[in-house]
Amino acid sequence: MDEPNSHRSPDGGGVGRFLLAAAIVLMLVAVAGATTWWMYSREPAPTAGPAPAASASQCPDADLVVAAAPEIAPVVQAAARTFDDDSSDKCGPIEVIAEEPSVTAASSVKYDVWIPSSSKWVDLAGTRGAAYDIDGEPLAHSPIVLAAPSTLADQIAKGGQASWAKLTAGVAAGQIPAVTMADAQTTTVGMLSVYAVNRAMARTTPDAGIAQLRALTLRSRLTDAAANPAKLMTRIAEDWNTNSVTAGIGVFPTTEQQLKAYQAGKHTVQLKGAPPVDGLVDADYPFAIAHNNRDAELTKRLRAAITKTSLTGAGFRTSPTPNAMPVIAEPQELLASSTMWAGYKNLTTQVLLLIDASGSMNQKITAPGGRTTTRAALLRQSGGIAAELFAEDTSVGMWFFGQPTPASPAHVEAVSFGPITGAVKGKTRREALGAAMAGYKAADNSGTPLYQSVLDGVDEMRPKVQQGAVTLVVVLTDGVDGESTFTMTQAEFMQKLTAGQDPNRPVPVLAVGYGPDVDMKALNDMSNATGGKAFAATNPADLSSAIAKAFLAAHAPR
Incomplete structure (x- = not known):
């Protein structure tokens, strides 16, 4: 174990590096659970509030050094003072450092005892090699x-x-x-x-x-x-x-x-x-003991000195909250969710949605839950929910692309481009998006003018590019370019797409490939050429997850 005078808090940058390095997945953890409980009651008023985090050990001669979450640290400090022989000396045999658990979890310092505000921090510290064992049931809950x-x-x-x-x-x-x-x-x-x-x-x-x-x-x-x-x-x-x-x-x-x-x-x-x-x-407060704890007997006596009366007087519970769900996620999964959440950026966004309305969207599929539906019906459900994602500073428009007859255009405007809060025929644009998705239909035997629609969409958005805003084209398709009067080879399409790029006015294409027949190579090529990204939902049941990934990519740091 480090010498007592080496017990100090690491800098906040180390915390961020540790947490970001540990999180490698961008998917949310979604597991069903059920809980019931009633909370707001008039229990005895607490006597302890958050304590400031200590930056370094103040008692180098302490026999035991304890790190505790700031809100429970005053209770632990009061218990530690019962071991002081000299009331005039600010340092006794036990030093208690108030420290945020994320700091302790990321630190190379190993305290003799650690009382974080969740047992999960002990698990997270373990992924970095910090060796603590939880002793018995948690001291407190909140x-x-x-x-x-x-x-x-x-x-x-x-x-x-x-x-x-x-x-x-x-x-x-x-x-x-x-x-x-x-x-x-x-x-x-x-x-x-x-x-x-x-x-x-x-x-x-x-x-x-x-x-x-x-x-x-x-x-x-x-x-x-x-x-x-x-x-x-x-x-x-x-x-x-x-x-x-x-x-x-x-x-x-x-x-x-x-x-x-x-x-x-x-x-x-x-x-x-x-x-x-x-x-x-x-939030549970475990009593975790370091493998190289220096005084097992003093540690045992400290735990006994932290009484239930002192904890309830500080506003804590001393038994688990009825019906609280267990936090069952693995440390990496828990951090993945947190990293995705923290990495999301509120960005001013301008986006044109290109939605495939070709005949293949009417194919039957098995949806999540086992019911039989069509690709179009599943898109109506997912797309309607996705319309709620756009923040208030978003400007958006939507086209449906498909060619039911040789005389039909490559795409039709379903919702005009403009602020999400703006008015469209007596509704907000967000409401209009939802209504358009609810009424979305694909025409049988309709062709797929994918390439022409992407070219037109990029051309439409390029003049709208402005500093301080992210301008995007998001395309969702379940097939390949073809069976229309606008059909072109991929080579011809890529030549036109590349020739039209303007480094000063970039318009990335985010592409979602939907179903087993989609041409992911074409989607990856168009996305890479414009600085965007493609996402595959080969199984139609994964459509919503693919839309979520595209939305996250649109709001990731650039």
Whole structure:
């Protein structure tokens, strides 16, 4: 073990490098689960709030060094002081360092004892070689709840219960002014909330891809996805204007303990909270002992000194929350979800959607859940949900391409291009997109003028390119270019596409290949030539996941 005076917190950059290196998958974890519970109660007010993280050991001669999550650190520090022989000496045999679990998990420092705010941090540290064993049951628990100013709380919680699915629907419909979330990579609240959102959305549909799209709908509406929970509470406490807090922060997840600590402060802006019953998770506080712990007997005595009375007095529970779902994801899967969530960028986007309306879209397929449907019907369902993903600063238009007769054009405009919030025949453009997808039909025996439609789409969007915005063409097709008067060879198409490129006005093509007959080589070539990317949904049941991947690519850092 390192010498005591080497116990210090690493820099935040190391945390990010560790977490990003550990996460290699971009897919959301979506596993169905069921929970019920009621939360908002008037339990005894806590005495402890978040403590500042220590940057280095202050007691080099300590016999035992303990790292504890900041919110539980005061309770652990109080227990450690019972071992002090000299009350005038600030250092006793046990030093307690208040440190965020993400920092400890990424650190090369090995503390004698570690009390993070989730057992998952111990698993994550283990993937990096940090050797801790969890001793017995967790010391404490605190469920993740959805909190909001009192003026908004009744809107998100009926009968003392909230729902991730209802929250998502409310924010998508513009009924909830703002949703804020803690950083999913560096905070327990953020990491567990992302897991809970995925589980909640998986309960709404047997289609994992659609569940992913619904989770992304919430992510695309977050006002802030990297808030610091302690600073968030401080900001609310210092803001005397309830309306500004509601508009700027709105609804946010936090732990029950943190909410109680805030409520005990009798602040001007009052907060209430309720559990999301469709995705209830517990922040648990394990007592983890390092393999090279230096004093097993003192460690045992410290655990005994952390009493249930002291924990409940600080706002914690000392037994698991009823009906809280287990966090069963493997460490890498959990980090993959968090990394995707954190890596999503809110970008001003201009996008033209090109949707295949050729006859092959009427082929029958087996949809998720086992029902028989058609490619077109599955696209109507997935596309309607995808229309909710676009943020308020998006401009969008949609074409259907196909040639049912030799005299037909290569494509028709289903929704004119313009701001998503703009008006189209008495509806918002978002509503018009949803209506157009609901009415989408493919004509039997219609040809597939794929190449001409892509060329026209890129030409249409190039003049719209502007600084500070991402301009894209997104094409979805289930076949190959052919059976139309616009048919051309791939070589001819690529020559025209390449010749039309303007490095100063780039228009990447994101292509989704749908079904087993799609020409993925053609889609990859057109995407690579324009700086875009292609995604395959060879199994039609994977359509929604492919759309989600394309949406993520459109909002990835460039």
